[in-house]
Amino acid sequence: MEKVQGEMEIERWERSEEISDAEKKVIQETWSRVYANCEDVGVSILITRFFVNFPSAKQYFSQFKHMEDPLEMERSLQLRKHARRVMGAINTVVENLNDSEKVSSVLALVGKAHALKHKVEPIYFKKLTGVMLEVIAEEYANDFTPEAHGAWAKMRTLIYTQVTAAYKEVGWAQYPTATL
Ligand code: HEM
Numbered sequence: 489m490e491k492v493q494g495e496m497e498i499e500r501w502e503r504s505e506e507i508s509d510a511e512k513k514v515i516q517e518t519w520s521r522v523y524a525n526c527e528d529v530g531v532s533i534l535i536t537r538f539f540v541n542f543p544s545a546k547q548y549f550s551q552f553k554h555m556e557d558p559l560e561m562e563r564s565l566q567l568r569k570h571a572r573r574v575m576g577a578i579n580t581v582v583e584n585l586n587d588s589e590k591v592s593s594v595l596a597l598v599g600k601a602h603a604l605k606h607k608v609e610p611i612y613f614k615k616l617t618g619v620m621l622e623v624i625a626e627e628y629a630n631d632f633t634p635e636a637h638g639a640w641a642k643m644r645t646l647i648y649t650q651v652t653a654a655y656k657e658v659g660w661a662q663y664p665t666a667t668l
Contacts, residue, residue, distance in 0.1 A: 505642055505645050505646070505649075506642075507585065507639065507642045507643065507646065510635075511635075511638070511639035511642060512585040512586065512639075514635060514636050514639045515582060515585065515636075515639050515640065515643055516582055516583075516585065518624065518628060518632070518636050518639075518640070519578075519579070519582045519624075521627070521628070522624055522627055523575065523579050523582075525627075526572070526575045526579075527568075527571070527572070529575070529623060529624075529627060530568075530571035530572060530574060530575040531562055531567075531568065531571050532623055533571070533574075533616070533619055533620050533623045534567065534570065534571040534574060534616075535558060535561045535562050535567060535571070536558060536562075537619045537622065537623060538615065538616055538619045539558075539561060539567075540558055541615075541619065542612070542615050545612050545615070545616075548606055548607070548608050549566055549567065549570070550566070551564060551565075551566040551567075552564045552566060552567055574616075577594060577598055578620075578647075580594050581594055581595065581643075581646075581647065582643075591646070591650070592650055595646075595647060595650035595651050595654065596650065596653070596654040596657075597654075598651055598654070599650065599651040599652065599653065599654025599655055599657075599658075600654045600657070600658055602651070602655075603654065603655045603658050603660050604658055610651065610652050610655050610660065613647070613648055613651050613652065614648055617644040617647050617648055618644070620644070621640050621641065621644050624640060625637065625640075
């Protein structure tokens with residue numbers, strides 16, 4: 489069947505976002521240093537930056553939705569547990585970048601649980617993955633080459649598009665646009 493203009497554009501966009509083998513290697517190398525420091529980086533992504541910059545994201549967490557003090561937040565067990573889970577899920581994605589089915593199934597599970605069980609607005613995934621990129625770049629400071637930056641930008645797009653695709657699949661009312 490002949491493709492319409494829109495479909496061709498999506499295909500072109502998907503191709504341009506494809507993560508090359510060299511980029512996968514860069515992602516795995518940079519991630520290993522970040523993950524070795526999992527608890528601290530998880531906490532800095534999810535507390536110091538994410539919940540402080542986007543306090544409305546706290547609404548979904550019963551135990552710290554009213555907390556204001558970042559130090560108190562850092563001590564919250566619920567938050568630390570979620571930080572570890574986020575880091576663990578990203579680690580599975582990074583480890584399986586060569587297995588696109590595994591990557592899709594992990595991210596689809598995350599998307600479906602957050603849509604159906606936690607009822608999190610998908611826009612927060614855009615914000616969280618943006619913060620994740622900033623924190624990783626800072627962790628590497630001068631070592632974070634433009635190539636690494638480009639590879640991580642694609643990784644962010646991968647997480648966001650696959651998570652939001654799962655939102656769409658379960659019929660989330662205001663499906664966000666796929667672009668970041
Ligand atoms: C890449 C981003 C994220 C990953 C990989 C992730 C992963 C997870 C995992 C593995 C769980 C536990 C299993 C489950 O119930 O589904 C979980 C729970 C949860 N997530 Fe996320 N999450 C992410 C982003 C977010 C965001 C942006 C929010 C809200 C702003 C959020 C809110 C929650 C809540 C409220 C729970 C339940 C917490 C509890 O029961 O104590 N998550 N997440």
